[in-house]
Amino acid sequence: MTNNLKAPLCSFFALASALAASPAVAQDGESEAVSQDEGNVIIVTAQLREEDIQDVPISITAITSETLLAARIEDSQDLQFNSPNVILSANRNLTIRGVGSQSFGGSADTNIGVLVNGVFLQQGSTFGEFFDLERIEILRGPQGTLFGRNTTGGAINIVNKRPTDQFEGYAQLQLENFDGVRAEAAINLPIADGLYQRFSAHVLKRDGYTLNLKNDQRIDGRDQYSLRSSTRFEPTETTTVDLVLNYFREDSNRANAVKSLCTPDTTFGCSSQTVDFDFPDAFGLDGLLGGAVRPSTFSDNPTDLREVRIDIEPEQDIEDFLATLQIEQELGALTLTSVTGYRVGDNASFRDFDQGTRPGAFEPGTYTTAFGPLTVADAGNGNGVLTYNLRNQGEAVTTTDYRTSQEAFGKREQFSQELRLGSDFDGPFNFLVGGYYLWAESSGEVTTYLPVSRTLGFTTSGNTSDADVDSYAVFGEAYFDITPELSILGGLRYTKDDKSITTASGFIALGAPFVGEAEFDAVTGRASVSWQPTPDNNFYFTYSRGFKSGGFNPGNLGTPTFDSETIDSYELGTKNQFMNGRVTVNAAVFQYDYSDLIVGNIVGTLATNVNIPSSRIRGFELEAVAEPLDGLLLEGSLGLLDTEVRSDFLSSDPSRGGDFFQLQGNSLPNAPERTLKLAAEYTFLGGSNWTIRPRVDFYSQTGFFSREFNVSADRVDGWEQLDLSVQFALEDRPWSLTGFVKNVTNNDDITFLEVNSNLVGSFRSAFLIDPRIYGVALRVGF
Numbered sequence: 001m002t003n004n005l006k007a008p009l010c011s012f013f014a015l016a017s018a019l020a021a022s023p024a025v026a027q028d029g030e031s032e033a034v035s036q037d038e039g040n041v042i043i044v045t046a047q048l049r050e051e052d053i054q055d056v057p058i059s060i061t062a063i064t065s066e067t068l069l070a071a072r073i074e075d076s077q078d079l080q081f082n083s084p085n086v087i088l089s090a091n092r093n094l095t096i097r098g099v100g101s102q103s104f105g106g107s108a109d110t111n112i113g114v115l116v117n118g119v120f121l122q123q124g125s126t127f128g129e130f131f132d133l134e135r136i137e138i139l140r141g142p143q144g145t146l147f148g149r150n151t152t153g154g155a156i157n158i159v160n161k162r163p164t165d166q167f168e169g170y171a172q173l174q175l176e177n178f179d180g181v182r183a184e185a186a187i188n189l190p191i192a193d194g195l196y197q198r199f200s201a202h203v204l205k206r207d208g209y210t211l212n213l214k215n216d217q218r219i220d221g222r223d224q225y226s227l228r229s230s231t232r233f234e235p236t237e238t239t240t241v242d243l244v245l246n247y248f249r250e251d252s253n254r255a256n257a258v259k260s261l262c263t264p265d266t267t268f269g270c271s272s273q274t275v276d277f278d279f280p281d282a283f284g285l286d287g288l289l290g291g292a293v294r295p296s297t298f299s300d301n302p303t304d305l306r307e308v309r310i311d312i313e314p315e316q317d318i319e320d321f322l323a324t325l326q327i328e329q330e331l332g333a334l335t336l337t338s339v340t341g342y343r344v345g346d347n348a349s350f351r352d353f354d355q356g357t358r359p360g361a362f363e364p365g366t367y368t369t370a371f372g373p374l375t376v377a378d379a380g381n382g383n384g385v386l387t388y389n390l391r392n393q394g395e396a397v398t399t400t401d402y403r404t405s406q407e408a409f410g411k412r413e414q415f416s417q418e419l420r421l422g423s424d425f426d427g428p429f430n431f432l433v434g435g436y437y438l439w440a441e442s443s444g445e446v447t448t449y450l451p452v453s454r455t456l457g458f459t460t461s462g463n464t465s466d467a468d469v470d471s472y473a474v475f476g477e478a479y480f481d482i483t484p485e486l487s488i489l490g491g492l493r494y495t496k497d498d499k500s501i502t503t504a505s506g507f508i509a510l511g512a513p514f515v516g517e518a519e520f521d522a523v524t525g526r527a528s529v530s531w532q533p534t535p536d537n538n539f540y541f542t543y544s545r546g547f548k549s550g551g552f553n554p555g556n557l558g559t560p561t562f563d564s565e566t567i568d569s570y571e572l573g574t575k576n577q578f579m580n581g582r583v584t585v586n587a588a589v590f591q592y593d594y595s596d597l598i599v600g601n602i603v604g605t606l607a608t609n610v611n612i613p614s615s616r617i618r619g620f621e622l623e624a625v626a627e628p629l630d631g632l633l634l635e636g637s638l639g640l641l642d643t644e645v646r647s648d649f650l651s652s653d654p655s656r657g658g659d660f661f662q663l664q665g666n667s668l669p670n671a672p673e674r675t676l677k678l679a680a681e682y683t684f685l686g687g688s689n690w691t692i693r694p695r696v697d698f699y700s701q702t703g704f705f706s707r708e709f710n711v712s713a714d715r716v717d718g719w720e721q722l723d724l725s726v727q728f729a730l731e732d733r734p735w736s737l738t739g740f741v742k743n744v745t746n747n748d749d750i751t752f753l754e755v756n757s758n759l760v761g762s763f764r765s766a767f768l769i770d771p772r773i774y775g776v777a778l779r780v781g782f
Contacts, residue, residue: 041581044137045118045157047477048146048337048432049422054575057489057528057540059140059588059621061086061637065133065161069779070681071697072725072740073136074182075129077770079156081677081699081721083138084621084639089670089706089752089767096140097592098617098643098671099153099567102708104600105607107467107501107516107551113147113155117244117324119341120149122414122440122469128226128248131184132200134159140621141590142546142567144524145475145491149438152546152567160244163188163196163232169782170734176775178218180206194234202226209771210258213302213309214357220258220314224250238330248320248345255314257754257765259305260355289451290367292376292384293402297361298354305748305768312352312390312405320345333425339418346411350391353404353448355763361402362386362451388451406448414440428481432491436473441466464510465503465554472496477526485532492525495547503554511555520549520564536577544569548598553608562609568593583626592617599669599708601654602757608654612708614646615668635679643668645708653709654762666710670752672701672718689731697723706753713764719749721769734781739774746772 042053042062053062061083063073073082076094080087085097093100094112101111114121130136137157139147147155169187176182186200208220226248233241286293299309325340362384366375376384383400390397390405397403420434443466477491497520504513526544533539550564573588593616600609620640627633644667650660681695700720707714725740752767 057530061138063136084637095670096154102599103609111153113151115157119324131202132186134161142544144546145493150547152548163198165190172779174777178207196232198230200228220254240328242326244324246322250318252316254316255351259766262763290369292367297358299357310352311357315350317348341416344413349408353406358402408446410444412442430479433476438471441468463505467501470498488529490527496521497549514554516552522547538575542571565596586623618642631683633681637677639675643671672704675701693727695725736779738777741774743772
């Protein structure tokens, strides 16, 4: 075990021993219930029933609506600042405890389940900003029994606010630099006895954080909005129906990745060590035009990470609709619950494929090319001119510049149904049983355009795919109180995934389609024992197994499929409250035995996924919240990780010519050894019914490797962020004005490096934290 884990583990066991030896604060449950401050009780549904978070034998961070506002948690990027061992890579790959989605392709599943109101989203969430939420639950560790499809890393459950029988609402307007405007509002309407309605909306518009020196315009901006309708119907005292409709729309000038790094390197193709911009013509793309392209014509790549020089304006167009329907029927001591989900959406994107400019790249003359004879006209000053397509709709350009673009389209649709029966007996035994079904379908098309004659077609490289999955599961858990202080639980789940895919790819034209069908199944579950010597102290040990089904590598004759992966998790934890609820301290140590870890890379236009037979993850987590004085709130969390590939395993790296490299002993990707969060706020009276609440949030994480090869070109350095805010509020009215600064020091830190296709020299796309953002938010409630 590494030294960075020994001290925390010793501290953990010392803490456990001290707590076990400490006397109970309350004499019995009744006196404790009377003395405990209800404001410190956080109710979660981590076990599909409402429970105090301190009683759940799961490592879980619950971010309430109050915390979302106070810590300015506005989108998924901010989640990593508020939970130990959670990071968000490339703005889309969520990793928990070193477990994240490293696979590619239409048949690949996620390692982290994203759920909205208990409905599992097959391809993650695209619902923009967080607004009008009840809470967000971050469950760390394999979820092999209860939550939708199996996940090996954890689950994020986003719970929307539900309607109530009170007329109320709020409106908020936030103004930021970069001409940013955020507006949101909600209204709750009690229509009749047992019928309540809530409407909410969010709008975000801002300029981009990145300046394109080609035209002095900013890119990576946002233009998006979200609408939500929530209806609660209570036809009887024992029946509750919740229908929530979410709609999201975006039309922004952003790309999935903006800044690219490339120093030509004979080993890496492109190294990420500097921002030089001269891609090697590794696959002879320039040679397609028979010598008409002058070599080494790329313009300089700006050294400033917030600046680019590209000749294609990025576009992002997304539309998404999600409906969730939950029906609860109480049947005495039993509750029958139905959860139905339906989602449909599509997306389109357009971007500069080589992320650079090549002015004056053509040599006048007549050439023999792969497409036949080609005449490059003389545009004067020794430059040649060509006419060619840049997108599917036939957008032709006549230019002396070598321009490349990539266009992508995707559609997704899913339906899920879960039915479960749970008990609430007065005795020591309770249970939960259920069944689950998911049908999901996705399709996509990606086309890359290079300068070729319009008369000879526009498809130079691309792929199309249709992927389907039918997932079936039955599950159950039993809960038994051996004594009032000692309880156990055990659960099992059987999952069967039927997957199919039809896809075609090609460089000049699409080849014969690949058709694949496969079935993956597994039995997973968990077992746990909890000891609560006092109502305020909980110790638990949990074993759990998670499963992620395998898939296909279309077009890869050597490895047409890849296997499922599993994790066996062992966790020892404690949850404690002191000083009558003023101090909360939760801690856990854990070990994962990882089998057949799925990792993937892009080779040409193909996804290649392989399984690493054996890996191991060890870690420690500590979360603490304290209110030592009235008005003073202190928060802190620490996460430590030690990850290692245990197998003697050779893997091919396409960014280094396809050579094979030994992975044994390497760290897992996206797994920083330490994450740290510290926060403090103090609320005091300012006179005339005013309260003033300054707050500081600090986050830090160490460096990590973005791929399993652990080469220096994939090393992401450690980084940190400091946020400040101050709120002015009226005590007798729901009114507040908040000034804030995020990333006070204006760091340009890289959070992830993504290797692109070897067709463009395997250059690295760099993802950055947001620059310094400051502004003011006015919130009015009624």
